[in-house]
Amino acid sequence: MSFAGFEDDIGGWGAPVELPTTGDIVKDAMRKEQVIKEITAAQEDLRALLSRVKSVQADVDKLASGNATLQTYIDNLTLQMAKRR
Secondary structure, three states, X not given: OOOOOOOOOOOOOOOOOOOOOOOOHHHHHHHHHHHHHXXXXXXXXXXXXXXXXXXXXXXXXXXXXXXXXXXHHHHHHHHHHHHHO
């Protein structure tokens, strides 16, 4: 499928993207090495974010459990007060 103004060879999520080459093997190798370092750094950042998300989710789950316990306690107190009247 092609769209006006866009080339068909633009890489998508699943398609490998070719790095532009300058014709100089050394420069191309250095550029590829730099791209690999950037990808590795981005992966590490994503791992750190995922770890943080898991930690926050655990805290949220703990607080939700505590809230449920408090709500049960409040409901029981409300029922006891209603019975006394």
